[in-house]
Amino acid sequence: MKHKFIELINDYMSHLYDDALSAELDAAMNYSLSAGGKRIRPVLLLTTLEMCGEKAASGLSAAAAIEMIHTYSLIHDDLPAMDDDDYRRGKLTNHRVYGEATAILAGDGLLTDSFYHVMSDETLTAEVKVELVRIISRAAGSRGMVGGQMLDMAAEHRQLTRAEMEEVHLHKTGDLIRACFLCAGVIARLDDTAMAQLHDLGTKVGLLFQIKDDILDVEGSLEEMGKTAGSDAQNDKATYVTLLGLPAAKQAMTDVYHEAVELVSQLTENCTSMMELLDYIVARTK
């Protein structure tokens, strides 16, 4: 993705780690932080802020925290005891470069540091910081992403209903994506009505992102995806495509796209950037 915010985010994130305690640990954390992630979550957060009439830069610490958490989750998901993946985004996975023990610690470090990072942002008030960490830690913890990952593991090699699969996705990927919208709303100090609208929009975008991911898993190439296409199907994973078939999955994506577009236009007239982002999510090839 080429996006006006990417450089801002990458520049900001390149300064996250100075003065290492363990140079090896920092190298492992930085390896995955700079391994070519699409930065979709930070871009969503900053774009939502802009849509709310706020300066995008005010969301950089929260955006970086969410990207650090997303990155840690990939490092741990790739471990031999989890998905046992050798490649991620076309590069060797963290444990294949640094070893399992360091990869576990790199994930733990990124997760812990993400909260320190928000707390150290001197441009935000204490009330806003508390609300940001409350939202992010809820979305990432045992009631959010980590709980969703457990449900996903429990679901392998078992036939799920569409409702069950959607619950897995809602938590495994949806909660953290929705947190991007909610964090932006907190920084912009939106009222309860607008926050509820952002909550709905964030849920739709998480769903949109997941359906597209499931479609890419069967249609994407190794070159573009950086991992083997069809790996979900091979692993007997319940996805929109394996459950509904490819044409119905594409139709579901189109339906959710139109619902999200409708929600954006209800929220604000200042919506060009967000509309472009929704288009990108649907059109992306990796």
Add this chain to the structure above:
Amino acid sequence: MKHKFIELINDYMSHLYDDALSAELDAAMNYSLSAGGKRIRPVLLLTTLEMCGEKAASGLSAAAAIEMIHTYSLIHDDLPAMDDDDYRRGKLTNHRVYGEATAILAGDGLLTDSFYHVMSDETLTAEVKVELVRIISRAAGSRGMVGGQMLDMAAEHRQLTRAEMEEVHLHKTGDLIRACFLCAGVIARLDDTAMAQLHDLGTKVGLLFQIKDDILDVEGSLEEMGKTAGSDAQNDKATYVTLLGLPAAKQAMTDVYHEAVELVSQLTENCTSMMELLDYIVARTK
């Protein structure tokens, strides 16, 4: 340890996890949370609060967060890729009961939830919560406990100087113990001078705790320790005992004990409980 705060802490912690998203994940987290930990960190935090003339109960959320983080670190340390331990406190380790993948996620969940837990405490102000999470996440992250764990791994099978070994311990175990003192000081709204004194005391107590641990590693029994005595020596780990010998390690512990006692008496006259706790740390048999 029998201590007046233990029941308060255990009762509080038994209500941490209601309404599970994944029952299996909650079972794994609760297994390690209730696996017979000494609760030394929560007791230190609440005792420091009492010493500062504050109600101990005001520190329960921070105390629970630190115990959750301590617990997650043990789960991850015990993993096959790390220390590969089958037993902890005389019980099977988390991954030996729930499997590696679940143990990784249980650790991730406890760590993430610990911050959510502090943020959800409605008895604390936003300013205090921000400071608590800043202290705890710094002490637990890549510049604290996780960084110390990396240094410790890098030090295996290599001869360390005493200064190098102390740096490992300072971060691996010391930072989180010191955080108990600092969190209490923040909740009690101490001034900078008193915070600096708590900082020194916390550092000494962390050191005291570690020297005693190293001594117990060679003197403790499997029955009392719940793990094999002498395992550090077998693993070629640099400890106070392996570097200084047992008599000098005991002398070092006595010296640090007296320094800590002196610091406590400088801080307050209301110091009986803290003095008893220092005595316990030195006298404990597990």
